[in-house]
Amino acid sequence: MKNFEEMQSIWESQHDEKLFAVDDTALHAYIKRKGRTTRSLLELFEWIMIALNLLVGVALAVDLLRDNGSGYRLILPVTYLTFSAYALLRRLKRQANEVRFKPTLLGELDKAIWQIDYLIRQGQTMMTWYVLPLVLALSITVFYNQKSLWTLAPTLALIPLCYFGIRWEINKWHLPKKRDLEALREKLIAPEVH
């Protein structure tokens, strides 16, 4: 082959349609199974936050209404319901933000990097804006309930677990994936061919 045009004519002569056979039934079964069940990690995390906080908040509120409770007992259900509403708002905001990415290879890469960044930010702010306020709300409730603060011990023990768990997840999964996507992005926008 002396020039690129010759390569192109060889390329055009191929009949790859005949090279492979697709098992339509197996392919549809695979798509049906994967297409429905696999949600992205991000979607799953958001729905868990929305549903879990809503369920606990509603259960506590129902319990409160049954007992005609008020005052300090309002703190926990309100906290949970606020978290659920906030998680829903964040989800809507994220979806609105994702629209801005163009349907190009670069746009897809930028979107994937942005989504990982979003997950990392979620993980990092979870300690400050979720775990700590929740512990505070629990402490106030326990204090006003005149129960021993020792009842909080299991919850408090979860804080370092939660903190290191989140850090581990970020360092083990999200950061390497982000670095990989960024390297790919660099390759795409850099004019050099390696």
Next chain:
Amino acid sequence: MDESKQKQIFDEWLSQHKGIMFKIVRAYAFIPHDQDDLFQEISLQLWRSIPDFRGEAKPSTWIYRVALYTATIWARREKRQPPTQPLADIEHTLTVTAQQDHERLDWLYEQIGQLEPVDRSVCLLLLDGFSYKEIADMLGISESNVGVKVHRIKQHLIYKSKEVQP
């Protein structure tokens, strides 16, 4: 979008444009098991992309973009983490039915396979006759950047062809 409509579009795309998918599969995966795996991944991503398809681009352009992105990510992931699932556990959807007796085409695929995943995308689009502007639009980079990449890819391929045919 209801699932029957989504299935109808998917089947249409598959029957009319599977050649695009096969070329990409062959350029990014080199053994039957990997080709099967990548074909499944591309099919799945195409299926998921259907609700986002607004008809602003031609289906072939859309399929090319989704398939190239999937293959590029797949190639990097496979390089980093070899598959952990035993071969016997994987469902087979794609089988090689014929061996093409086309030495020069095989050579071309071999050379494309040696390029970086991003450059493979540019090379495939170029060989399929897309203009610099179309390639730039599909990849999201400037036309001049495409020009530089194309120039170097052509140089590389011509240099390699001279090695085998002095």
